[in-house]
Amino acid sequence: MSGLHRAAWPALGAAILFGASTPFAKQLIGAGFATASPFLLAGLLYLGSGLGLTLVRLVRDKGWQSPGMPRQEWPWLLGAIAFGGVLGPLLLMVGLAHTTAATASLFLNLESVLTAVLAWMVFRENTDRRIVLGMALIVAGGAVLAWPTGETSVTGIGPLALAGACLAWAIDNNLTRKVSASDALFIAGSKGLVAGSVNTALGLALGAAWPTASLLSSAMLIGFFGYGLSLVLFVLALRGLGTARTGAYFSTAPFVGAAISIAVFGEPTSSIFWAATALMVLGVWLHLTEHHSHEHEHVELNHEHGHRHDEHHQHEHEFKWDGQEPHTHPHQHVKLTHRHMHFPDVHHRHAH
Template sequence: MRHTHSVSLHRAAWPALGAAILFGASTPFAKQLMGEGLAATSPFLLAGLLYLGSGLGLTLLRLLRDRGWKPAGLPPQEWPWLLGAITFGGVLGPLLLMVGLAHTTAATASLFLNLEAVLTAVLAWLVFRESTDRRIVLGMALIVAGGAVLAWPGGDASVSGIGPLALAGACLCWAIDNNLTRKVSASDALFIAGSKGLVAGCVNTALGFALGAAWPTAGLLSSALLVGFLGYGLSLVLFVLALRGLGTARTGAYFSTAPFVGALLSVVVFGEPTNTVFWAAAALMAAGVWLHLSEHHAHDHAHDALLHGHSHRHDAHHQHSHAFAWDGVEPHTHAHQHTTLQHSHAHFPDIHHRHPHF
């Protein structure tokens, strides 16, 4: 079969930007919690409570949505990818981050954390063979440059060499996590994000108490859980949805605008002053996002036969019959078969377009 049709390339970008906005907005509020003494006694406890807020909140949402407990429905071959993502992103990444923060100034840490987007894209392109082009590379470079300008340490130096190494290790763990999560992004985003939050929350909270942390006050506890639910939970759900539609490198590039969002919120809500560095970073990031939003990637390509399940509409890639009574409501979710197909249209490296380029 051979035909040409157009799709909206911008629609898939909004979840990625939404994830960046929620995560970036959580940073100033997390700093307020640190100022109130929660992280001063145990940064592990703060990290654990933020992740627990994510895991518990998303699990509750899933129970309400499904009207009770239902199996995750994750295909057996995808469990290793999810477990690997949880291990790297939910356990090793936060642990290395805490080690890095203990041996590094805040400004230097912010600069190093911009490595996540770079390493995510490098792994996506070199290891997982995700497609790219010069426009996407330049756009991501501008976004990362904006984050680097925004977080430039201004003369501060890390206390010891272990700090930057640990932060770089954390970024590598999260880059691996992002690429592994892409492998399961067609499955239930609430389950994927909630599982990560529960595991990371339990591990870091247990470490916090094991290292002598005291139980926080009710006000600090509820604030940390709420910030975690919004900034780590819902943000991760949107991130998974963006992976499904954009691929790993592009999603990571959009998400790297989060530092700017946090800085902007600090200015608007908490009254922090701006300077030319701030607006230079804003211009760089805006240029990078524009390059991605205006991307047009189209060529003749073939789809292999595929059986999977995810939320979908009956578009050009989903022309199938139903073996059950269907009420006609879209989008809907069920296991469905894709037949071989060859056509040409504009597309991202989403769950239906993970093909090689020659």
């Protein structure tokens, strides 16, 4: 198989949208309305995500439809919302208030590292030396960025808050993988509505002033693209790549944010910034060029998700099928042994 894995494209799309949102969110902090209340800005970003995706889902389904999520998956989704939708954005806003947007963008690469570490050590997802080396280079880049230099833009609470946001999102990513076969619009929209409501309410309760209409619409628009559509694409990528590798592809996001911060907003850079960039670029390149292939066995499995009739989906239908793909219905996988390039997606979560 040549080129990028098909599921890498939504992962890269998610990275571009989220990476671009960081410098624009930084500009909103600079506008003043969220400086004293990171809760409020985080809440509005997620409200824009939740409301926008809910509207898209209503249009797609021509009204409200049950998400059909299995009962055992709800705790995973609620946990993902708590860590990724409430705690993560709050810590990000605190970090942005104490660092430059370009530096913060690169520092957020630690999310992919922590995501992979949790996936390997807690959720037992497979890995190899190439991915580990790439993660080590990204960690080295983050360490360079956080190295004390006496500049207030990169020392103190900022890096700690950003590291906390990365850990919260790493937990979120691993929990979301548990529900990634369900409706991506529902997953992302639910996170936006719950997280947005909680953070906005906290911000207002702590005395934050309601922003002007222009700032309100800007925050919600940034949230819709950078948090909402980005998360939908991320969930789709989780299905095909697994948690650690989706995080690896997603680690290109900070470079998008850093490039916009420098090219569009004219933020200054330093030798430390470029040294960290070089380390992180090399680490990401190792991830993007990984190939994983060996003989493996599929066990019998019954589940439901959007799919095409590829080599893993050769089944009959108990209903009249119109031939359209992808389509969704409960289906059974029979026991199968074969060899091909693959990643730990919803069909390849086997031991090595």
